[in-house]
Amino acid sequence: MTALTLSTAAAPGLRADAIVIGVAKGANGPSVAPGAEAVDKAYDGRLAGVLETLGASGAEGEVTKLPAPSGFKAPVVVAVGLGAEPDKDAGFDPEALRRAAGAAARALAGAKKAAFALPLAEAADAGVVAEGVLLGAYSFDAYKESAKETKGAKAKANGKDPLAEAALLGGKPRDKAYKAAIERAAAVAEELNRARDLVNTPPNDLNPEAFAAVAQAAAKEHGIKVQVLDEKALTKGGYGGILGVGAGSASGPRLVKLSYTSPKAKKSLSFVGKGITYDSGGISLKPAGHNETMKCDMAGAAAVFAAVVAAARLGLEVNVTGWLALAENMPSGSATRPGDVLRMYSGKTVEVLNTDAEGRLVLADALWAASQDKPDAIIDVATLTGAMMLALGSRTYGIMANDDAFRAAVHEAAEESGEPAWPMPLPEHLRKGMDSPTADIANMGERMGGGLVAGLFLREFVGEGITWAHLDIAGPAFNEGGPFGYTPKGGTGTAVRTLVRVAERVALGDLG
Ligand code: BES
Ligand code: MN
Ligand code: ZN
Secondary structure, three states: OOEEEEEOOOHHHOOOOEEEEEEEEEOOEEEEOOOOHHHHHHOOOOHHHHHHHOOOOOOOOOEEEEEOOOOOOOOEEEEEEEEEOOOOOOOOOHHHHHHHHHHHHHHOOOOOEEEEEOOOOOHHHHHHHHHHHHHHOOOOOOOOHHHHHHHOOOOOOOOOOOOOEEEEEOOOOOOHHHHHHHHHHHHHHHHHHHHHHHHHOOOOOOOHHHHHHHHHHHHHHOOOEEEEEOHHHHHHHOOHHHHHHHOOOOOOOEEEEEEEOOOOOOOEEEEEEEEEEEEOOOOOOOOOOOOOOHHHHHHHHHHHHHHHHHHHHHOOOOEEEEEEEEEEEOOOOOOOOOOOEEEOOOOOEEEOOOOOOOHHHHHHHHHHHHHOOOOOEEEEEEOOOHHHHHHHOOOOEEEEEOOHHHHHHHHHHHHHHOOOEEEOOOOHHHHHHHOOOOOOEEOOOOOOOHHHHHHHHHHOOOOOOOEEEEEEOOOOOEEOOOOEOOEOOEEOOOOHHHHHHHHHHHHOOOOO
């Protein structure tokens, strides 16, 4: 990952490949953002005019490169759009800063070192700029052999390495709050980028067993307790949902429990992740056009895994347990059929009407398992339904819950972390669509409101009296479009930051 430091250096004398500055959209054209005073001065105070002539407007995500003024060691200035100028006395929106830093870091792929002279009015601003840089400089090239052959072992997909080094100017490197903000950003971004790697890893290399091994290694490294239930243990324990989904695959399912405990914890949280390492749909096979990106169906488990490791690295004063419900959904002679009835870990029976509604089956067992510890709250994260994508689009995830205040608190944590999310209801009338003539419940209901139907199914497997929220991240988990801000193509790491923020707030006694 990119090395990031706070620097007291003045922009002109700094040895770097580029200096990044912010440009905002003012009432009368672009305006140079605070932090870039020295750069503007070297252009005789005419930088805003120069930028306007070059076509810059200050719009979010816009990147304009220009030669640095004479006297500067760095050869290039990169002006990145911050969007509308904030009101007088107000700072820049943290997410605008994060995105701008990310867009600049992406534009600087191939460069060795860049200095970021963006507005850092407070320690929190240094934190979001650091996050933006570290998340924007991500690339996944593990499988690009042709690039390696021509450019040497370290060469990257697009022929460019991600930005190697970033120095943030204008902060207070000796100030505790600034240092803490940078350290937090680095820990969260590093784990989030690891979650992206897991999502991007092809399903022939990341099966349930391989994912469990990655979790075991990380747990060992960070002092997290880990338990892995393999097929034998799942059978013995009666985890009919996870086993039923994994039944068609040559790679058996796993349930991984990661327990981070703090001696100072007063509260406990459990995170549950859907970890379908590949979703073919099973016997209810997905048609071509719908299965090419289904390696992303373990993004919920990847987010949970990353969040638990980040909580441990940050030493948060809250107990956090992560449950990874891992299975591969494949059709075969041993696969679960539409019409089969599964006996779940909770004891309930489920008639499987569609084997492509597999996420709720593995989650049901993991939610019930998580409930046995009686945590203060459970949050599950899942690429659960195409319906949620239809409802909220590809950048926003849906939040459902059995408690209005908790849903609002999770939504607030999402907003604070820069993750677009929106509250969704669990309408009672949709429950009867899942009535089964044979079993306690069917795994499918009405087509309309399919994301909410899935939420209602999950609710039945949460222990009595436990506060629970469900994040359906099917839309934003995997970016099929081009990169934007600090979001790359492919795995995005969605929900990691929300989960970490919830854990922080619970640790501080600010939530629940
Ligand atoms: N993994 C899919 C949901 C999904 C779709 C995630 C597109 C990301 C992108 C899930 O397992 C699924 O297949 N859901 C079905 C449920 C239906 C059969 C009730 C769906 O949404 O169509
Ligand atoms: Mn499916
Ligand atoms: Zn799925």
